[in-house]
Amino acid sequence: MEPSPFRLFKQKTFPVSFPYRLYLGLTLVGRILPGTAYGRRKRSQSTRQMVLMAPFRAGLRWKKPKPLVLREAIAGYFFILPTLLSFLVFFLIPTISGLGMSFFDWDFFSEPEYVGLDNFLELAGDKLFMTTLKNTALFAISATALNVGLGMFIAIGINSIKWRWLKAFLRTAYFIPFVISTVVVALLFGFLLQESTGVVNYYLTRLGFDKVPWLSSSLWAFRSIVLIDVWKHVGFFTLIFLAGLQAIPRELYEAALVDGAGRLVRLRRITIPLLTPSLFFSLVIAMIGAFQVFESMFVLTNGGPGDATRTVVMLLYREAFGSFNMGYAASMAVVLFLVILALTITQVRLGDRWVFYR
């Protein structure tokens, strides 16, 4: 029973929570991108019919097509001028030339040379790039799963506590790391996670564990980075889920109580289904963010040990501003973008199957 996101989007007042609205925004973008259907498909319609019908359906949505007023149009352009200008200069032109640049070989100083798809072919055979891509994907999967999963359960936990002061305290406590800059977080953990003199290892040995080579073994360095990311971001996802929980109407629980549903049943049958929009939103956002991870690795491990924590963006940064392989770096950015785009579209499309809308 999902309403067409576009129609909801056009409504003047929303009966739904804001994360959901933003989710609608995302699906909107997802739907207009090539390869995704525009709007909701009826069973009898073919894709072709849908695409053909789209402009008419869009036309139907305008209730009163008032004539455009010149003065109003001028005012409109005036008001969006700064944003539009900045959009053109810092987004549209750079995006197009960034895409174009990926077909050139350019070292920033000499004349760029057109090489066709060579950069991409080279990328496909570049072992280091493949390693970074693997690292990034692995990081994205583990960080997303941990952040979103933990965030959800912490939120459900906080929400079921009855003392308000404790709720407020916990919410604040989990959220604090989010406002601290990643660089500071990374420096702080670099200090705490030292192998021989670190505080964390000291307490681990006191508890009878062995010292953990937090940043010096390639496996643990990767895990540390994920854990630090979770430490910083879990509160953010907790907040999103808390908002989602507050949007669940109380009556549903009361009805379930009358029917004799226990705690677990209520969790499984009411809370989690009604949280799926927040869950979906968090997954999309977390994934997009995690694929662009850079700072914590850059500061903490600088990609090491070996290349165990080197990500695509780190390699891109090094290629562009270290070795001045501008075209090559641009092609990396394009691949990164395509990966993110493909994953987002997949998520949006899969989301239709499991996300539950009231």
Added chain:
Amino acid sequence: MTNAVLAKGNPALPDFGKARDKLIHNWRAYLANVMLALPLVLGSLIMFLPLVWAVSFSFGQPHEFFKLPPPVIPSAFRLDNYDVVFERVDFLRFFLNSVIVTTCVTIAQLITCSMAGYAFARLRFPGKRIIFIGFLASMMVPQHVTLIPVFIIIRGMGLYNNLGALIVPYATSVFGTFLLKQFFETIPDELEDAAKIDGAGFLQIYRSIMLPLAGPPLATLAILTFNSSWNNFFWPLIFINSSDKMTLPLGMLYLRGQDGVTNSGVLMAAIVLNLVPVLIFFLIFQRRLVEGVTLSGLKGA
């Protein structure tokens, strides 16, 4: 909540009387609450402890290996580490740069976003939908795609190694425009119509009707922008190369590169100096920040 059913007198249970039921109910609810809260409170300790350790180590002695066990409460409040921070780098300069950049970005975004938001919500002009969808789509493209061309553009503008490089590209925001557009759409048409009948122009409507009403979303936007601009690291890393133009995050990295600072109490002192304004900011605006992040979600993740 099962207890509520029990307390009302379940026929399957012997009747202990109302007071007894209530007692049992309260006790069980209390226990359930504690059991639930315990792991969460322990988890929140993990959130706090690193910060506490940073503070306690910052009061230790510089260039000294630490006494283990690490003190949770520092034994003496020595300020030596802080002195070294100010000796080694121009920390106040970093701070001031951060303040300048963040303030400019925030003010600029408040103006540009509210203007564009107003136009998209309230005015009709050709191409509005296409432009807006273009804006939305730009949120999906990672900034690394645009990185190199923007680098060239910024250099071309003569803003390389200049605070302007950190301000100009961030003077507008698609996200903020979106936020404000959503808000302006909820304002009833009658207000605007009344002003139009009184002969107000669009600029006047924007200034004296729309802006005064937009306090809450503008505050939310300001705080989110402030936070993300304050913590921005990638752009200074690319555009700033002299230490007198650095903002705090990059300055921290610069400080770490100094002799004998890596992983020492001096670094902790600098971290504490970083944390204090951020935490004060957080405590003052906590409500709104939490609200803003919950409402928007799109930034920072």
